[in-house]
Amino acid sequence: MADLTITEVSEKYHIKPDTLRYYERIKLLPQVPRSKNGNRYYPDELQSWIEMVVCLRHSGVPVEKLIDYAQMLQAGDATLDARENLLREQLAELEEKRHDLERSISRLQHKIHLYETGEIKQGKSYFSDYGIIDD
Amino acid sequence: MADLTITEVSEKYHIKPDTLRYYERIKLLPQVPRSKNGNRYYPDELQSWIEMVVCLRHSGVPVEKLIDYAQMLQAGDATLDARENLLREQLAELEEKRHDLERSISRLQHKIHLYETGEIKQGKSYFSDYGIIDD
DNA sequence: TTAGCACTTGGAGTTAAGTCCAAGTCAAGT
DNA sequence: ACTTGACTTGGACTTAACTCCAAGTGCTAA
Numbered sequence: 641m642a643d644l645t646i647t648e649v650s651e652k653y654h655i656k657p658d659t660l661r662y663y664e665r666i667k668l669l670p671q672v673p674r675s676k677n678g679n680r681y682y683p684d685e686l687q688s689w690i691e692m693v694v695c696l697r698h699s700g701v702p703v704e705k706l707i708d709y710a711q712m713l714q715a716g717d718a719t720l721d722a723r724e725n726l727l728r729e730q731l732a733e734l735e736e737k738r739h740d741l742e743r744s745i746s747r748l749q750h751k752i753h754l755y756e757t758g759e760i761k762q763g764k765s766y767f768s769d770y771g772i773i774d775d
Numbered sequence: 776m777a778d779l780t781i782t783e784v785s786e787k788y789h790i791k792p793d794t795l796r797y798y799e800r801i802k803l804l805p806q807v808p809r810s811k812n813g814n815r816y817y818p819d820e821l822q823s824w825i826e827m828v829v830c831l832r833h834s835g836v837p838v839e840k841l842i843d844y845a846q847m848l849q850a851g852d853a854t855l856d857a858r859e860n861l862l863r864e865q866l867a868e869l870e871e872k873r874h875d876l877e878r879s880i881s882r883l884q885h886k887i888h889l890y891e892t893g894e895i896k897q898g899k900s901y902f903s904d905y906g907i908i909d910d
Numbered sequence: 911t912t913a914g915c916a917c918t919t920g921g922a923g924t925t926a927a928g929t930c931c932a933a934g935t936c937a938a939g940t
Numbered sequence: 941a942c943t944t945g946a947c948t949t950g951g952a953c954t955t956a957a958c959t960c961c962a963a964g965t966g967c968t969a970a
Contacts, residue, residue: 647916657917658959666957677966679917692882699872699879700835703957724890731883737834738876741869744834747827748866755859767805767848770823782946792947793929801927812936814947838927 643681
């Protein structure tokens with residue numbers, strides 16, 4: 641692992657250069673170092689953080705929470721407890737999200753099954769097809 | 776289960792009246808019937824569909840896909856295959872989402888564990904705390 | 911040295927999905 | 941009759957998170 645340019649990071653993590661610059665503007669990233677000509681480069685440390693950000697963003701953790709965490713990281717040990725709390729809160733959010741997702745997946749699977757077996761064809765009127773599956 | 780007014784539906788499914796009217800405008804709902812005074816009421820059939828919509832929206836299925844499905848439902852049997860396809864596609868999306876979510880949850884759990892055990896305190900510099908856990 | 915390309919900046923524009931508002935109507939209660 | 945409260949409409953506004961643009965700089969290769 642070595643320093644990468646903005647486009648390299650962009651390709652590695654499937655995130656646009658514009659987004660990387662945006663993340664820096666909003667302080668989701670610390671000041672990104674520049675090479676002699678003024679171009680950004682991303683050392684390992686930064687890449688790891690970006691990797692984490694991309695992962696959590698992909699799961700819907702709001703940018704704002706990540707900024708809060710980033711700010712606290714920079715503030716040092718005084719923020720240890722607050723950081724742990726933030727992580728716990730986000731974990732709880734994601735676990736709820738997972739629960740909702742399981743429900744939706746079951747719903748879709750059930751519905752698809754109805755199509756597969758042709759049961760849906762008996763379909764009465766327009767939306768009747770949408771009875772709730774025991775709750 | 777019986778006909779409900781807009782506020783009743785709103786309370787039952789934790790969705791604002793404005794959102795219900797919005798859903799109607801964008802054809803995510805069929806024409807909602809009106810009582811003599813012009814107020815909307817929601818019969819069982821509609822409630823089931825709303826319940827489904829709320830569930831899927833909560834898992835991130837885009838409004839547009841739900842509109843497509845709703846339109847196809849109204850179009851009748853000619854759209855059976857297309858409807859099944861749409862459901863399969865959305866199912867695949869949600870399954871991928873679930874995968875991402877699992878990853879994020881593991882990440883957070885691991886990180887929280889580091890805080891719990893005090894391992895994070897040894898923290899080198901700012902973002903070093905973010906090394907990637909074996910991949 | 912000139913063309914081309916990757917990068918820089920500040921700022922404007924986009925997209926999805928609501929969310930809110932002002933002005934008006936209607937039925938019920940006092 | 942008058943106030944209250946729930947509803948109606950069309951349209952404007954908000955929010956989150958990008959995403960794009962124009963104008964400019966600076967290295968690289970022919």
